[in-house]
Amino acid sequence: MIETLVVVVRSIIAFISLLIFARILGKQQISQLSFFDYITGITIGSIAATLTTDLTSRAWPHWVGLLTWTILVFIFQWSVLKGRTIAKYIDGEPAVVIMNGKIMEETLKKIKYRASDLLKLLREKQIFDISEVEYAVFETSGELSILKKSEYQPLTPKDIGLLTPYKGMSKELIYDGKVMEQNLLYIDKDKDWLLNQIRAYGFGAFEEVFLALIDETGNMFIDGYKDSIDPKEQKSLE
Amino acid sequence: MKRSVRIIIPIILIAIFIAVMTTGALLKRPFGTEDDVMELIAKMETEVLNNEWDKASQHLDEAKKAWTKVVHRIQFSAERGEISTLHKSLDRTEGFIKAEDVGGAMAELAEARHIWKELGK
Numbered sequence: 143m144i145e146t147l148v149v150v151v152r153s154i155i156a157f158i159s160l161l162i163f164a165r166i167l168g169k170q171q172i173s174q175l176s177f178f179d180y181i182t183g184i185t186i187g188s189i190a191a192t193l194t195t196d197l198t199s200r201a202w203p204h205w206v207g208l209l210t211w212t213i214l215v216f217i218f219q220w221s222v223l224k225g226r227t228i229a230k231y232i233d234g235e236p237a238v239v240i241m242n243g244k245i246m247e248e249t250l251k252k253i254k255y256r257a258s259d260l261l262k263l264l265r266e267k268q269i270f271d272i273s274e275v276e277y278a279v280f281e282t283s284g285e286l287s288i289l290k291k292s293e294y295q296p297l298t299p300k301d302i303g304l305l306t307p308y309k310g311m312s313k314e315l316i317y318d319g320k321v322m323e324q325n326l327l328y329i330d331k332d333k334d335w336l337l338n339q340i341r342a343y344g345f346g347a348f349e350e351v352f353l354a355l356i357d358e359t360g361n362m363f364i365d366g367y368k369d370s371i372d373p374k375e376q377k378s379l380e
Numbered sequence: 381m382k383r384s385v386r387i388i389i390p391i392i393l394i395a396i397f398i399a400v401m402t403t404g405a406l407l408k409r410p411f412g413t414e415d416d417v418m419e420l421i422a423k424m425e426t427e428v429l430n431n432e433w434d435k436a437s438q439h440l441d442e443a444k445k446a447w448t449k450v451v452h453r454i455q456f457s458a459e460r461g462e463i464s465t466l467h468k469s470l471d472r473t474e475g476f477i478k479a480e481d482v483g484g485a486m487a488e489l490a491e492a493r494h495i496w497k498e499l500g501k
Contacts, residue, residue: 200401200459
């Protein structure tokens with residue numbers, strides 16, 4: 143028995159299986175995960191690790207375990223999506239910990255958080271004075287969502303009646319030296335036009351450009367492979 | 381990539397993985413005359429009972445070679461413990477054959493049979 147080869151083959155099986163199962167389970171962000179999602183994720187990962195290196199048992203039972211946990215998580219996800227009651231039971235409910243500027247001590251006790259934990263979370267949100275907060279909601283993912291009192295909200299153009307032009311989303315015209323022809327077609331331009339644009343920025347060919355973007359107003363951002371930054375200055379930044 | 385291809389590729393991969401992990405019981409079967417471990421064990425049992433120690437010793441060498449061939453095929457679907465125990469059982473049989481101990485040799489061969497039966501299940 144060549145142990146190294148067996149571990150390599152088992153690693154490939156575990157890695158690709160995890161990849162496929164993760165794709166089936168969806169694209170939840172780490173911040174969106176509930177405590178239960180987090181634990182199930184760790185368990186699935188742990189089973190995959192055992193599948194890889196525990197040669198004292200066959201790979202098959204571990205793989206079945208991996209599959210069963212994935213199916214169970216999938217069923218849970220599906221039932222959470224379909225039923226609000228089940229979702230509340232499984233994920234819990236967001237808890238209001240500050241209401242109208244007042245700390246809800248009972249709620250804090252219920253979710254097993256101390257006042258110091260709350261202050262820490264507020265500081266992480268750049269709030270050092272609790273009197274600035276109107277509402278604070280402890281989300282099921284463990285994140286704290288905050289609504290500041292209106293006098294502490296940042297000023298927006300709308301507050302002072304300022305009209306702002308529509309910005310929209312930038313489109314990639316050149317990515318890694320390659321022209322994104324579909325995006326060019328979308329903005330009704332051609333390669334000649336793009337070549338003229340990059341020439342205006344001092345580039346001779348598409349291959350010299352690392353990234354070229356255009357926004358809805360027609361403004362371009364072009365970045366080449368060769369940057370005119372002093373290497374010494376760059377090193378000092380590193 | 382087409383949706384059908386995106387679905388078919390993972391299905392094929394999963395099917396290959398399942399085959400690699402579960403075909404131990406199938407792959408332990410002899411593919412020719414030189415890798416039939418069970419037949420060699422049966423021959424050894426008869427020879428040990430008839431005190432034909434030279435023949436038993438010769439068949440034991442063949443059984444060891446056959447087992448090494450089988451191990452290459454089943455290593456991805458069998459336990460390391462099972463593989464190692466059958467190795468040890470054949471090694472111990474060698475000792476009993478040298479000592480011309482019928483009881484010991486038969487006990488070891490019976491254990492080898494049992495391990496073989498459980499192998500890749």
